[in-house]
Amino acid sequence: SVFTLDPEIAKAVRTTFVSLYKKGLIYRGLRMINWCPRCETALSDLEVDYVEEAARLYFVRYPIVGEGGMPLPDYVTVATTRPETMVADSGVAVNPSDDRYEEKIGRMLMLPIMGREIPVVGDDAVKPEFGTGAVKVTPGHDPNDWEIGQRHDLPVIIAMDLQARMNDEAGPYAGMSAEDARTAILGDLDDEGFLDHVEEYTHSVGHCSRCSTVIQPLPSEQWWLDTRKEYEPGHSLSGDAAAAVRDGRIGIVPQRFEKVYLNWMDNIRDWCISRQIWWGHQIPVWYCENKHTIAAVEDPAACPECGGALRQDEDVLDTWFSSGLAPHADLGWPEETESLRYWYPTADIQMGYDIMFFWCARMVMFGLYNMRERGSEGSMPFRKVLFHGLIRDANGEKMTKSKGNVVDPLIMAEKYGADAFRFAILTGATLGSDQRFSDERMIAARNFANKLWNSARFVLGKVGPREVKSPHPADRESFALEDRWILSRLEQLESEVDFSMRAYQLGETARSIEEFLRSDFCDWYIEMTKVRLAAGDERPLAVLLHALDHGLRMLHPFMPFVTEELWQAVRQRIDGDMAAQLIVAWFPKSGGNWKDASADAAMEHVIEVNRTIRNVRTEKKLEAGARPTVFLRAAGNRWALEETLSATIFTSRVDARVVAADAELPPAEYGFGRVADTEIAVALPEVDLAQERARLEKELAEAAGHAERLKKQLANEQFRAKAPETVVAGMQATMLEAEARASGLRERLEAL
């Protein structure tokens, strides 16, 4: 692992800085910057959060100055949201095409209160429809005005210090906070009749993303990185970074974020990389007493030009400057290390979409630049970047420290377990979408981990100290129906997992594994093995262990700790080549030749029959301890029902027997059910005929309706012609089953 201020990283940072400096991409310049008066540092555009705020728009009259410097009774009214900055006004701008002000351009105005004369200039940036169409120009305190000022050569007056207090330029308001100055100035304007009127107004105000203090735009000398400038013909940092995504060398998942990335990259502006804080990499630039400037990787002892004494620039770099180097710097760059050779570029990287610009964009730019000797493929920091969503609080609000609604992962791990926390978040939403934090989900995940633990305990307990050989498909015939079924299901799961993992559908993957383990493995397979194991049949052991082994392997990325712990026990019971740890063990993939369509279909039937038995039990309110006699009048699936009969007897708590479809039932009262061509008759102590009829009618309506819908669909020529064969065939089969069920129920009703 690596720490930002490690010497190796410092070297990478300095090497990058010096290289870019020599190429002329990094420069020092006086520009309008975002200044946080509380942190007392410059910020990049990305570190400013804009918030809509209710404010006021103040309309102030600026008298026109006549010959000899005397104010005329005529005036230009300007609209401003920040009257306190008027002390630093150096002009008033109007749109040159605005008839109202055409003749005013070039005239002088008297700045109220200050008494200074300022010119009226024409500038296209002014929108005639806004306010009065005339805007006061304050180049020292507004980015737009800075631009206008530059175009018209207006002086830059800075009337605030770095803590946002009014300075001597503010005359009578010197020493006041901006807020106090605003109140005082408005009072004075009003007293002297310069305040025309005030309107309610909403606009967005920039705040420091760290401390929420209102940002002051100020002209300041800072270090900048020009990402658009070509460092060699045809290549710029942002141009290359956009191209890499555009031509698919770097894939963004989910894809919709591509547009966001490109939009930002294509409209990128110079990055302010210097900060006036104490923590960070100090800028590797030195100044000598003779005004030489030296950028160097190693600290120079004296000025290489004149030998004079040196002073290092006091600013530090934006931390994202070093973070952006992570993919190659962490591997040892600028040294040609073994790790760098082997691991760069990495395959996948993952982050919240909220740091796409901060981190991802910078990693791409720096990676492509620093590693450019490797060519367009080899220089990329990663091939795929996954953007996950944000965790919001239970009310859907963004988690922030100031709101105090954050969730501490360590506390969650303590409360529910690290695996449960991880699993809940991984399965909580689709990749790229936000999710609400919910304790219910944490509990559910914890319960699943517990369930897994207990199921493994069962398997391991039954296997005992022996070593078991994994089942082999060649021996398929020697396995029971449910064995073949669970192995088939496992293999099907493996294909699904392979598919969804390749598509980066992490949540879907985890959910399908959970579904398999909970439902197929625990609810059905384990339950069905109990009676066999009790009878001394050891064949299920190998299957149990095999399914558990593979399940743990697949679940490992989603629940690393529990699975590793359990697998340590599993690996010792399996006779074969097993890795020392699950984390380095191979990941299952399909191809084991266990798929078995007939077992799938047969078991599905068995499961449905058992469900029906239990349903009748419940509906007829049989006592929990009762073991009613059940006749399964079977046709096509008779063999399957017979093979699993003992499991049915055990898990559905009945005294069941399979008979031929046309077998006579001994005289008794029965509750009936039907699955495809199998009739289920549950002997009952008494039958409420009306209730039984109602139940059967409901079932019949369901089955008949279903069959009817499918029949109609199948009768459609267009459908038969255009739908894929498998769909038609599958529907045909389902329709026949539904019909068999319906006709069986109909017969039963008539018999009643």
Place this chain on the structure above:
RNA sequence: GGGCGGUUAGCUCAGUUGGUUAGAGCGCGUCGUUCACACCGACGAGGUCACUGGUUCGAGUCCAGUACCGCCCACCA
């Protein structure tokens, strides 16, 4: 002003090449001390997939539009 996402069971959310009766967990109802698990099990109730129109043999899924919620970007004096 641009761009993007969401709207599916009471709640939180899945549902990726359109295809047989739309799923999970939680919650709810009934039952249960069967030797892995009550952090459990069995059975069940619960959805016109926001709305309108279109394409198609077939639409939660594709297209167009509407409504509401949310996010991102942009120098709205």
